[in-house]
Amino acid sequence: MTIRSVGDDLARTGSYVVRALRLFDAYGDREAVAGKGRRLTYRQVRDQVLDLAAGLQERGVRAGTGVLVLAGNTIELPALQLALHLLGARTMWIAPIAGRTEIEQFAALSQPDLFLYDAVGKAEPGARLSKQLGHRVPVLCLGEGGPGPNLLAPRAPGAAAFRPERAGDDIATCLQTSGTTGVPKLVHHRQAFYEQILTLAADFVAAGNPLLRHLSHSPMAFASGQITGLFNLFTGGVLFLEETWDAGNALAIIERERINSTYVSPPLLYQLLDHPALATTDVTSLFMLNVGAGPAAPSRLRQAIAAFGPCLRIVYGLSEVIVVTAQPGLTEDPEHPERLRSSGTPYGDVRVQIRDGEGTPLEPGETGEIWAASRLAFAGYWGRPELTARTIVDGWVRTGDLGFLDEDGYLYVVDRVADTIITGKANWNVYTRPIEDLLAAQPGVRAAAVIGVPDEEYGEVPHAYVVRRAGEHPAAADLAAAVVAEYNEMWEPRGVTFLDELPLTIAGKVDKQALRSRWADGHRAGEHRAGDRASR
Secondary structure (H helix, E strand, O other): OOHHHHHHHHHHHOOOHHHHHHHHHHHOOOEEEEEOOEEEEHHHHHHHHHHHHHHHHHOOOOOOOEEEEEOOOOOOHHHHHHHHHHOOOEEEEEOOOOOHHHHHHHHHHHOOOEEEEEOOOOHHHHHHHHHHHOOOOOEEEEOOOOOOOEOOOOOOOOOOOOOOOOOOOOOEEEEEEOOOOOOOEEEEEOHHHHHHHHHHHHHHHHOOOOOOEEEEOOOOOOHHHHHHHHHHHHHOOEEEEOOOOOHHHHHHHHHHHOOOEEEEOHHHHHHHHHOHHHHHOOOOOOOEEEEOOOOOOHHHHHHHHHHHOOOEEEEEEEOOEEEEEEEOOOOOOOOOHHHHHOOEEEOOOOEEEEEOOOOOEOOOOOOEEEEEEOOOEOOEEOOOHHHHHHHEEOOEEEEEEEEEEOOOOOEEEEEEHHHOEEEOOOOEEEOHHHHHHHHHOOOOEEEEEEEEEEEOOOEEEEEEEEEEOOOOOOOHHHHHHHHHHHOOHHHOOOEEEEEOOOOEOOOOOEOHHHHHHHHHHHHHOOOOOHHHEOOO
8 A cells, every 4th residue: 555545635634644644655665663673664664554544434433542552662552653643633642661550540531442452462451451351442553463454464455544534633642650749741732743743853854964864762652652662764764763771782782783862761881880781882873862851960960971972962951842952062171160060052943941830931040940941842731721821822832841051052851840859947948959950970879869857947858869880889979968068058868768769660761759758658667867867
């Protein structure tokens, strides 16, 4: 099946997918997607989109149909997303590594008309969720072995081809995020989000950048997976999909496949830096090593620059505005050493403002909440109009992050609003990121995270969780003293807990909610004794 065989009727759907399919038609037999020993060309992906759309249409999927998807990071998923949007369906993606409770909560919030899951990679959670949804929600499977028909099975000879119908401009994708609350929210993106990805891809190609060979560990359930996967396909690059993260395996793929682009969170970057194979791995192919999903310590960024060269690209964003700022080609600039702490300048069409608690814009250098506006911004939280109204104000998204802009327009993110520690009799604001960066730079420290904990005298004080380098034993008192020396006693961690690893969320961020729960459990059990306290 080809685009031409469908004819000009495709344009009647009103979908951005039509532009994407025309690109795939032009890219032809160029390699497009690789994963689990399989490789697809752009021609095959294009045909897959139309075949999946026909199969879904045959089973009653139309504009507005809510389709809940639970799947691993398989090579069919980009085509599936495009096929569903070509039909105008509302897609709702469950993070494949989410916990059972999160999956069940997300499914209940999404109110699907159809459940589609990976019967091979996600058989157990898929079957369990199918039972929870009951007979009211039909089931389709990606692969054999599930209770429903296999959507990937070859279609019977003479089966009806995809029939273009008006899908409208109000397509929807709902992605899972829990933020700092632990309660799933459905982040709703519309057609403008995908049209902007197409625009950014066209700009990237027009600028003469190399074709990307992108290694992705981010499934389509994450906004990072949506934008990196589709951006790479829209530019004509090759998308290499991996199901699970392993630093050694990632290094091996970078060398073997001459990967020139990938995306990692700071904890995963640290794993690459600390892996013994890095010293003997050829990473010279890297053009963009994107680091996002949280702040990276400058001390570790210096190591990364030395190890990988000037390919680091710092990215700041969130599910609600997937890319706010970027700083490509990161190097140590002797004229601006502070920029190792910066998240860069606004990306694409993004506008950034720093505002106070009343919503008034602040001057450069003043710290306040980061507000952002872009076509990449979300449309709201599905089914949560009150929360949407608090988050989107006159077209601007309140990120919930604190930061400031310098005179040159570089953004510096200092903390989450919810993570700010208000301490002392004068209600002094203490930010966790500067403490974390300082601790991570101390001898013997591999990573650090700081939370605010209750204190009878000061109301709230910092508590640090530190991961030591193998074979090294920095003392809690020395670490606290380093913070006091750099700042003052208000910033001093009143306790330091040493961990083998920091807990991570399903998106690869440091899980501060888990650290708060750990502290509370330890406090109730009397574990925070004098030996765990840094100095007081």
